[in-house]
Amino acid sequence: MKAYDGMYIDGAWRPAAGPDVIEVVDPADGQVIATVPAGTVEDVDAAVRAARAALPAWAATAPAERAARLAALRDVLVARQEEIARTVTAELGAPLKLSQTVHAAVPVAVAGSYAELAATYPFEERAGNSTVLHEPVGVVGAITPWNYPLHQIVAKAAPALAAGCTIVVKPAEDTPLVARLFAEAVHEAGVPAGVFNLVTGLGPVAGQALAEHPDVDLVSFTGSTVVGRRIGAVAAAAVKKVALELGGKSANVILPGADLARAVNVGVANVMSNSGQTCSAWTRMLVHRDQYDEAVELAAAAAAKYGDRIGPLVNAKQQERVRGYIEKGVAEGARLVAGGPDAPRERGCFVSPTVFADVTPDMTIAQEEIFGPVLSVLRYEDEEDALRIANGTVYGLAGAVWAADEAQATAFARRMETGQVDINGGRFNPLAPFGGYKQSGVGRELGVHGLTEYLQTKSLQF
Numbered sequence: 316m317k318a319y320d321g322m323y324i325d326g327a328w329r330p331a332a333g334p335d336v337i338e339v340v341d342p343a344d345g346q347v348i349a350t351v352p353a354g355t356v357e358d359v360d361a362a363v364r365a366a367r368a369a370l371p372a373w374a375a376t377a378p379a380e381r382a383a384r385l386a387a388l389r390d391v392l393v394a395r396q397e398e399i400a401r402t403v404t405a406e407l408g409a410p411l412k413l414s415q416t417v418h419a420a421v422p423v424a425v426a427g428s429y430a431e432l433a434a435t436y437p438f439e440e441r442a443g444n445s446t447v448l449h450e451p452v453g454v455v456g457a458i459t460p461w462n463y464p465l466h467q468i469v470a471k472a473a474p475a476l477a478a479g480c481t482i483v484v485k486p487a488e489d490t491p492l493v494a495r496l497f498a499e500a501v502h503e504a505g506v507p508a509g510v511f512n513l514v515t516g517l518g519p520v521a522g523q524a525l526a527e528h529p530d531v532d533l534v535s536f537t538g539s540t541v542v543g544r545r546i547g548a549v550a551a552a553a554v555k556k557v558a559l560e561l562g563g564k565s566a567n568v569i570l571p572g573a574d575l576a577r578a579v580n581v582g583v584a585n586v587m588s589n590s591g592q593t594c595s596a597w598t599r600m601l602v603h604r605d606q607y608d609e610a611v612e613l614a615a616a617a618a619a620k621y622g623d624r625i626g627p628l629v630n631a632k633q634q635e636r637v638r639g640y641i642e643k644g645v646a647e648g649a650r651l652v653a654g655g656p657d658a659p660r661e662r663g664c665f666v667s668p669t670v671f672a673d674v675t676p677d678m679t680i681a682q683e684e685i686f687g688p689v690l691s692v693l694r695y696e697d698e699e700d701a702l703r704i705a706n707g708t709v710y711g712l713a714g715a716v717w718a719a720d721e722a723q724a725t726a727f728a729r730r731m732e733t734g735q736v737d738i739n740g741g742r743f744n745p746l747a748p749f750g751g752y753k754q755s756g757v758g759r760e761l762g763v764h765g766l767t768e769y770l771q772t773k774s775l776q777f
Contacts, residue, residue, distance in 0.1 A: 317349045322358050322515065323498035325365035326508025332357035337488050337515065342408040342627040342664040349406075351491045354516030359483070359524040362512035366454045366481035367530050369509025374451045374479040381477055382433035387504035388473075389426040392497075396420065399465060399496055406490045407464060408627040408664070409589060417589070418493075422469040424745045425761065432766055433477035448773040451479035452556060453532030455769065456525040458518070458546070459494075460538045461487035461629050462592040462686075468497055470749075470760045471535045472511060478769035483512045483531070485522050489629050491515040518542070523549075532556065533769065537594075540684075540709075540754050547757070558758035558768045560594070560750055562684040563712030566705035567597035568727065569610065570698065572719035573739075579610050581740050582715065583617040583690060587668055590625045591637075591688035595713035595735070595749075599674075599681060600692045601701050607694040611652055611672045614692055618653040618668040625688055627664040634664040637687030644671050644680040649691070676704050684710070698727065706732045711752030713737075734759075 318336070321328035331352035339349040352358075373381075392399070399422075400414035409418060438449045457471040468484055475482045486494035498513040514521050526534050526549045533556040536546050540561040550557045567582040569575060585597045602610040628634045641656040654669030666687050674681050674691040681691050695701040705714065711733040718724035721739060728736040734751040748764035750756055758768050 316347055319349060319351045319492075319495060322352060322354060322362065323495070323502070323511075323513040324358075324362045325369075325512065326502065329361070331355070332361075337491065337517070339406050339489070339492060340630065341405055342629055344662050345631075345664075349492060351495070351515045354485070354514040354521040356520070356524040358514050358516065359485070359521055359528060362483040362514050363454060363456070363525070363528045363530050365509040365512055366483050369507060370451075370454060370481045373481055373507060373510045376479065378433050378436070378438060381479065382430050384504055384506050385426060385430035385433055385473060385477060388500060388506065389423055389430055391500040391503045392423045392426060395496065395500060396423065399493060402493045402496060403464060403490070406492050407461065407629060410624070410626050413589065413626070418463065418465060421745065422465045425466065425469045426473050428745050428762065429473035429477040429766070432763060436477070436763065436766060442774070444777050446775040446777070448775065449767075449770045450773055452769050452771045453480060454530055455480045455482040456528065456531040456534045457482055457484045458522045458525060458534070458536045458538070459484060459486050461489040462589060462594070464490035465493045465497060467537050468494060470765065472497075474760075474766045475535075475769045476506065476510065477766055480533075480769050481510045483514060483525060485514050485516060485525050488515070488517055526550065529553065533558065535768070536560070543756065558760070559756040560758070560760060561712075561754060561756040562710055563594045563596070563751065563755050564599060564682065564684055564708045564710040565595055565597045565713040565715070565733065566599045566601055566731070567715040568601045568701050568705055568717070569603070569606070570701070570716065570718040570723065570727065571603045571606065573717035575606055575610060576613060577740070578717035579613040580617050583614055583621075583670075585715075586690045587618070587621045587625055587688050590628055590666070592629065592633075592686055594684070597713070597715050598685065598690060599704075600690060601695050601704055602692060604694045604696060607692070611670075611692050614670050614690060615652040618670045618690065621668040621688070622659065625668060628666055628687060629664070631664050633686065634658070634666055637666050637685055637689065640680055640683070640685045640687070641666075641669055641689060644674070644678065644691075647678045647680070649674045649678060649680060654688070676707050682708055702727065702730055709754040712750075712755035
């Protein structure tokens, strides 16, 4: 076990203000692998003050130079990809292959995209007799989750730095080690002192202090809708800008005539990826009544193949939460066709890949975010019924549509109340905006839309 010390504040690792530490546990076997400092209000204040002091110079730095620092950061992340992947596997439990291909690789693409945007974005433009300026919003407080620990940091820090903002990051307490690696990468890339700061700590202490700090101009949070509401309320009291990426209960709609086997297999893979700990996972599969039984059989067979291929959930609390939802599904009358609530292994925070059939739209497992490897298969009568079910939750983060005719799928997708829709297996695009409708959040991440979240607009009339 390694005991890490210090917070990355003003370009250096500085001793924490308090003596408390957070234990980092490997969820695959329950062993403590490291400790990090539990940040205090004093630590957060020091980080925000450093960010505030660094803001004028960084905001005035030429976009080309900001782009160069981001390009250098991308290169450092490339060089340290294997170390990053192994760190994520240790603290999150993700299989190493997933950590290599997703957790370590996607942040490289995102950082590279903002290096390009910083160099090309029109921070000044003309509108009639006015010059419109796009200026940094100021000091950013970023509170990031554990499920994609490096990606979520980069998805906030890269556009903030490209915009000319300075930032303080409070990573999830379950996965702080890769956040420390990122701080090292920032330092190695030559980002000036105070522009990026890192405080590890607990949400109710360090996270709340960051959201409430009067010198934080924007709070960017990814996590549960419950916590997002609290952060929104805190920010509203200070008329502070927020960007919230929250929960999801996304629908995977398979229209008649689609390639059923492909749609089901890709849909199951989507739910099982990262052990189901993905806010945008297609956890509701909607199938026409005439193909329902075949789809259920295919889904059960596909899920069975993941029994020894997915990692544990992040911690014991999350494991019990997911098992509780599975028990709730059984109690409400859904039919288990794969998996179940029993833990598949004696050690570690594992949950069996689970598929429910005979799920109705009003069931708890069809309405609430489970955040585990649990798929609900629902039947529908016609397209209008499918649309009603797909839109029938408080969430609207993502979704999918499958059809033999791409135009038909596109027409259906246009009517879905959700932030992004994959059509016939469309690939992830790091330049496309990511974010939700309804209670799935406010604002967008990634691409140019993610950059504009960190800008404010001023017009000069001549």
